[in-house]
Amino acid sequence: MQHSATPYEERLTAPRSWWLISFLVGVSCALILFPFGTLPILGGLVGGTAAAAVVASSYGSPRIRVVGDSLIAGEAKIPVSALGESEVLEPEEARAWRTYKADVRAFLLLRAYIPRALRVIVTDPEDPTPYLYLSTREPERLAAAIEAARRANAATPAES
Known part of the structure; x- marks a missing residue:
């Protein structure tokens, strides 16, 4: 469940x-x-x-959703258990992570017309993606939803 x-x-x-x-x-x-x-x-x-x-x-059609134990960002679907710390990026910092701080291995769902973003560390050792960069109008709410889903997933015993 x-x-x-x-x-x-x-x-x-x-x-x-x-x-x-x-x-x-x-x-x-x-x-x-x-x-x-x-x-x-x-x-x-x-x-x-x-x-x-x-x-x-x-x-303008991509969606970002937190559904059950997954983060769905555009075409990507990532279990929240594979995600670590989130960082809310204000416009200047978001621009920096889109440009000179960007890692070519990162997953970027960016829209230049959305000035703020959320950077989420990927903790799965099997995944070469270091972080997700997600353009969002409500990065604090998205970070809270990811954290709540991670806690809910951790509190639920694994089904065998």
Whole structure:
């Protein structure tokens, strides 16, 4: 039986300004097709806006979740028992860990439009990943959810 200690779920959605940019891409496509008449202009506006919106939406679709005894970050699923200490990164420190402090072996789920992050040490000796870098709008809440899941997992006797 798994305990759901402090559930956490966050979608790293793209900022609102990206939707305006998507519309402007559609306007650009419409302007490119201007010499060909009204129907191509409308097609360029609709098609360009839709294509740009799909790109913005897919880039902003990853989720970070703490479910049962696992941390799910994008496509990665890591048992909380394999995780160690968490460090909340404020904007300047987060930028440092995205750039010159970064380890090429680290798992990075980063979105540059989210200024804060959480760095979580990976303690599994079988895993070459030294840490997880997770862009998040609520790093304190995510750290608390991981810690609560780890405690709940440690308190539950292993099933044989």
